[in-house]
Amino acid sequence: MTSLRIVPAGRGLRGSVRVPSDKSVSHRAAILAALAPGETRIRNYLEGRTTAATLSCLRSLGVESNKVVEGELVVRGRGLRGLQEASEVLFCQGSGTTMRLLAGVAAGQPGLTVLDGTPALRRRPMARVAEPLRAMGATVLAREGGRLPPLAIQGGQLRGVDWTLPVASAQAKSAVLLAGLWAEGPTTVREPGPSRDHSERMLRAFGVAVESTDAGAGRVVRLSPPERLQSPGLLSIPGDISSAAFLLVAALLVPGSQVAVEGVGINPTRTGLLDVLRAMGARIDEENLREESGEPVADLTATYCEGLAATEVGGELVPRAIDEFPTLAVVATQAKGRTVVRDAAELRVKESDRISALAEELRRLGAAVEERADGFAIDGPTRLRGAHVNAHGDHRLAMALAIAGLLAKGETVVEGWECVADSFPEFEATLAQVAGREVSG
Numbered sequence: 307m308t309s310l311r312i313v314p315a316g317r318g319l320r321g322s323v324r325v326p327s328d329k330s331v332s333h334r335a336a337i338l339a340a341l342a343p344g345e346t347r348i349r350n351y352l353e354g355r356t357t358a359a360t361l362s363c364l365r366s367l368g369v370e371s372n373k374v375v376e377g378e379l380v381v382r383g384r385g386l387r388g389l390q391e392a393s394e395v396l397f398c399q400g401s402g403t404t405m406r407l408l409a410g411v412a413a414g415q416p417g418l419t420v421l422d423g424t425p426a427l428r429r430r431p432m433a434r435v436a437e438p439l440r441a442m443g444a445t446v447l448a449r450e451g452g453r454l455p456p457l458a459i460q461g462g463q464l465r466g467v468d469w470t471l472p473v474a475s476a477q478a479k480s481a482v483l484l485a486g487l488w489a490e491g492p493t494t495v496r497e498p499g500p501s502r503d504h505s506e507r508m509l510r511a512f513g514v515a516v517e518s519t520d521a522g523a524g525r526v527v528r529l530s531p532p533e534r535l536q537s538p539g540l541l542s543i544p545g546d547i548s549s550a551a552f553l554l555v556a557a558l559l560v561p562g563s564q565v566a567v568e569g570v571g572i573n574p575t576r577t578g579l580l581d582v583l584r585a586m587g588a589r590i591d592e593e594n595l596r597e598e599s600g601e602p603v604a605d606l607t608a609t610y611c612e613g614l615a616a617t618e619v620g621g622e623l624v625p626r627a628i629d630e631f632p633t634l635a636v637v638a639t640q641a642k643g644r645t646v647v648r649d650a651a652e653l654r655v656k657e658s659d660r661i662s663a664l665a666e667e668l669r670r671l672g673a674a675v676e677e678r679a680d681g682f683a684i685d686g687p688t689r690l691r692g693a694h695v696n697a698h699g700d701h702r703l704a705m706a707l708a709i710a711g712l713l714a715k716g717e718t719v720v721e722g723w724e725c726v727a728d729s730f731p732e733f734e735a736t737l738a739q740v741a742g743r744e745v746s747g
């Protein structure tokens with residue numbers, strides 16, 4: 307286990323940085339490229355542990371990929387009917403996206419596919435993908451009454467379904483849509499809230515007819531099975547807003563800061579945190595709006611803001627900010643008043659139980675956190691004090707605690723730091739760049 311030692315910021319954070327590419331978009335680009343005949347070049351494919359797991363699983367299914375030049379990956383697709391039956395277990399590391407999306411792919415294959423992962427992934431709920439895939443005609447076996455990994459999937463001739471998801475989950479929605487590529491007849495997914503729509507956008511980029519309509523707070527997505535996928539040839543992955551969030555929030559909280567993050571994906575299903583921060587009084591500017599591979603992209607600049615106000619977060623904002631609650635919790639410790647997060651029970655089944663882990667670790671730093679079944683309440687502002695904290699194997703918790711450490715009095719040590727490799731291996735160097743010095747003491 308490695309740890310990061312972090313000392314207070316000392317002075318404002320300054321500069322312009324790039325962050326790693328979007329994790330969600332990278333997974334989807336690789337999977338659809340694998341299913342399209344011919345080569346697809348993917349510029350800025352995320353070099354993280356989770357996205358490497360997707361490539362290695364695809365390799366077991368007969369899909370070759372290799373890095374040609376710095377930051378560009380070439381995937382040699384096999385077409386919808388060209389995957390091979392894997393002779394080994396597909397090991398998804400700790401990546402829920404890899405397991406759930408590939409479960410959808412496996413359901414469409416004539417052979418047997420077994421998906422497994424780390425002990426943390428083995429605790430994450432799979433009924434949300436197993437049930438619809440069974441309804442489509444696949445056999446899906448799993449532990450604990452068919453709910454927990456590993457998964458063993460025997461695919462076959464699938465039929466389209468009209469499926470209502472119990473939770474707003476982009477991974478579950480994507481599994482059903484991907485299986486729908488091999489189904490007879492259209493597949494419809496109804497979601498209770500606006501989960502990220504990267505799969506819908508990427509499927510369209512590969513020529514698949516996907517319609518999406520608003521329905522109350524949620525959405526209905528309908529996919530018509532295509533004859534074949536058509537590669538766009540070249541895809542370019544934007545920067546990950548969930549990684550940018552740590553730097554933007556650090557700039558908002560450390561006096562004298564101004565930090566720009568270039569080339570960040572600002573898909574509206576992902577920008578819930580920006581909305582929440584603005585409601586708290588933060589200034590975040592968006593410039594150079596453009597589009598990359600069907601995703602909106604901008605350069606974002608955050609400027610230190612004195613006197614942020616507490617806020618309440620619930621309802622449709624939750625799926626739009628789902629990966630940013632560790633970051634938001636750190637902001638809440640510095641905002642005036644009581645910040646309340648509700649309708650967010652899903653946080654309990656992420657890379658860690660993010661409600662209890664956040665409460666436990668932020669309290670070690672002196673924050674006033676009340677844990678609730680579906681969220682938390684934090685009273686601020688609090689002068690944090692450095693302590694030894696634990697990442698719970700959760701990359702986003704690790705980085706949020708590092709930002710808290712920048713604000714704390716004295717030294718903070720984040721134990722279990724190695725998990726940042728899941729999404730942001732260069733975090734420490736990027737933070738050092740805006741701090742103008744090593745951040746670790």
Ligand code: S3P
Nearest residue numbers: 330403474475476477478501628
């Ligand atoms: C992801 C969807 C989200 C998110 C996860 C990545 C994806 O989970 O938390 O980090 O790539 O589809 P949900 O399935 O709960 O939406």
